[in-house]
Amino acid sequence: MTNTYNNTKQSLATPNPIAVSTSRSQQERSINTINIGVVGYGYWGPNLVRSFAEVPGSQVVAVSDFSIERLAKVQSRYPAIKVTTNAQDLFADPEIDAIAIATPVSTHFDLALSALQAGKHVLVEKPMTVSSEQAKILIEEAKQRNLVLMVDHTFVYTGAVRKMHELVATKAVGDIYYYDSVRVNLGLFQHDVNVIWDLAVHDLSIMDYVLPSKPYAVSATGMSHVPGEPENIAYLTLFFENNLIAHLHVNWLAPVKVRRTLLGGSQKMISYDDLEPSEKIKVYDKGITVNGSPENVYQMLVGYRTGDMWSPKLELTEALQTEAVHFIQCIQQGDRPITDGEAGLRVVRILEAATESMKKQGALIELDKAKVAA
Numbered sequence: 001m002t003n004t005y006n007n008t009k010q011s012l013a014t015p016n017p018i019a020v021s022t023s024r025s026q027q028e029r030s031i032n033t034i035n036i037g038v039v040g041y042g043y044w045g046p047n048l049v050r051s052f053a054e055v056p057g058s059q060v061v062a063v064s065d066f067s068i069e070r071l072a073k074v075q076s077r078y079p080a081i082k083v084t085t086n087a088q089d090l091f092a093d094p095e096i097d098a099i100a101i102a103t104p105v106s107t108h109f110d111l112a113l114s115a116l117q118a119g120k121h122v123l124v125e126k127p128m129t130v131s132s133e134q135a136k137i138l139i140e141e142a143k144q145r146n147l148v149l150m151v152d153h154t155f156v157y158t159g160a161v162r163k164m165h166e167l168v169a170t171k172a173v174g175d176i177y178y179y180d181s182v183r184v185n186l187g188l189f190q191h192d193v194n195v196i197w198d199l200a201v202h203d204l205s206i207m208d209y210v211l212p213s214k215p216y217a218v219s220a221t222g223m224s225h226v227p228g229e230p231e232n233i234a235y236l237t238l239f240f241e242n243n244l245i246a247h248l249h250v251n252w253l254a255p256v257k258v259r260r261t262l263l264g265g266s267q268k269m270i271s272y273d274d275l276e277p278s279e280k281i282k283v284y285d286k287g288i289t290v291n292g293s294p295e296n297v298y299q300m301l302v303g304y305r306t307g308d309m310w311s312p313k314l315e316l317t318e319a320l321q322t323e324a325v326h327f328i329q330c331i332q333q334g335d336r337p338i339t340d341g342e343a344g345l346r347v348v349r350i351l352e353a354a355t356e357s358m359k360k361q362g363a364l365i366e367l368d369k370a371k372v373a374a
Contacts, residue, residue: 034058034328037090037120039111040102041065041074044125044152048100049078051324058328062090087111091118098148098331101125106192109134112149116141121148121331127193127201127351128344135348139341148330150337151344153205157323159315160272160280164263165210167270167283167312174267174287179207179246181261184254194230196220196354199250203261204347205339210263213240214346214367220354221362225253236354239364279311 036052038045041063052058062082063074071083090096091114098121101111109129115122116138128151129135142149155161167173181203190198208214215238222234232253238246259274264287271282285307315322323339330337337343353365 032057032332034097034331035061035095036098036100037062037064037093037096038100038102039064039087039090039115040125041067041070042102045070045102046073047320048102048123048324049074049081051318051320052100053078054321055324055328057332058324061095062093064090088114091115091120097121098123098327100152102152104192105130105197109138112138113141116145116147116149119145119147121150121327123150123152123327124344125152126154126205126344126347127151127197128341128348130193130348132345132349132352135341135345139345142341148327148337149341150327150330151205151339151341151347152323153202153209153339153343153347154319154323155202155206155274156209156339157326158274158319159317160274161206161210163281163312163314164206164270164272167268168210168212168263168265172268173263173265173270173283175242175265176211176244177264177266178244179203179211179261179263181247182249182258184249184251185257186254187252189226189229189232189252191229194222194224194234194355194358195232195250195252196222196234196236196358197351199252200234200236200248200354201347201351203248203250204350205343206261207238207246208343208346209338211240211244211246213242213244215240215246215350217364217366218350218353218357219362219364220357222358231358234354234358238350281314282309282311284309 034057036058038048038060045065049060049063052060060078060081062084063071064084064087065071066085074081074083090099099115100123101108102125103111105127108124112122112124129138138149168176183199183203217239218236220234220236222231224231226232233251236248257275261272263270266287269284269286271284273280287305289303289305291301291303326337329335349367353367357363357365
C-alpha cells in the first residue's frame with residue numbers, strides 16, 4: 001500500500017471511505033476496511049483493541065502477547081481475532097495493514113522498525129522510543145516506504161486539549177506567559193523508565209500541540225526513594241522564547257491523584273482539570289495591566305483585571321476513539337497525523353535532555369532549537 005503525506009497536519013475529521021488495498025486478497029474483503037494487528041495486551045492493549053473494533057473502517061484481526069493468559073482473554077471476548085505469542089506472525093500476515101504497539105518502551109523501536117519494514121503502518125504507544133536516534137530511524141523508514149507513523153499521545157485527542165489548542169491558536173488568551181502542570185498519584189511504579197518518561201510525557205505532548213513555540217532549554221531535578229529503581233518524583237522547567245516558561249511536577253508517591261494544568265496568557269487564563277467530570281476547562285477573564293514608564297520601575301503600577309469565568313462546551317467523544325479514527329483516516333487518505341513521528345521525536349528529545357539535567361542536579365540543558373522545532 002502506498003500513501004503520500006500531505007505537507008500540513010490534518011484536522012480530526014471523520015475519514016472518507018476510499019480504496020486502500022490493491023492485492024487480490026485485500027480486494028476480496030471490503031475495500032474500506034483497514035485490518036489492524038495489536039502487539040501487547042497488557043495495560044493499554046485492551047483499550048486499543050476495543051477502540052479499533054468499534055471504529056468504522058477498521059477491524060482488529062490479530063493480537064500478539066507473551067502471556068497465554070492474556071491471549072485467552074482476547075479469545076474469550078473476541079472469538080474472531082487470531083492470537084499468537086510471536087509478534088512476527090503479525091508482521092508477516094499479508095492481511096494486516098497496520099500495527100498498533102502497546103508494549104514497554106524499551107521494545108518500541110525493534111517492533112516498530114520490523115512492522116515498517118514489513119510494509120505496515122504503525123501506531124506506537126508513548127513515549128515513541130528510548131532515544132532520539134531511534135526515533136529518527138523510524139521516521140526515515142516510514143518516509144521511505146510512504147507509511148503512516150503515528151505516536152499514541154492520547155491526551156492530544158481529548159476534547160479539553162483540543163479546546164485549549166483552539167483558544168491559543170485564535171489568540172483568545174493573548175500572548176502565552178506560562179504553562180504549569182501537576183500530574184501526581186500513588187503508583188504505578190515503572191521499572192524500565194523514570195517518572196518523567198511515564199508521566200511528564202503526557203504534558204510534553206500536550207505542550208507540543210497547544211503552545212505556539214518550542215522550548216530551547218530544560219532543567220530538571222528528581223529523586224528515587226526506592227533503592228535500585230528510577231526516579232519517582234521530578235520537577236521540570238522548560239524555557240521558551242518571548243518569556244514563556246513551563247513547569248511540570250510529576251510524582252508516583254502522592255497521597256492523592258491530581259491532574260491539573262494552568263495556562264496563563266495576557267488576555268485570559270485557563271484551568272484544565274482532567275479529573276473534573278464535566279467542566280474540565282475553565283476560562284478566566286483575569287490578568288494584570290502594567291501602567292507607567294518602563295524606564296522608571298518605581299513609577300510602574302500593576303493593576304489587576306477580574307472578569308467572568310466560563311466553561312466551554314467540549315467534544316465528548318473518547319480520546320482514544322478520536323485517535324483511532326484519525327489513524328484510520330491518515331492511512332486511507334494519506335494524511336499526516338497530528339501526533340506524527342516528528343512530534344514523537346520532539347518529545348523524546350526533551351525527555352532525554354530532562355534526564356541528563358536530572359543526573360546533573362538541575363543543570364540547564366540546551367536543546368537544538370532547529371531540530372526541536374522540526
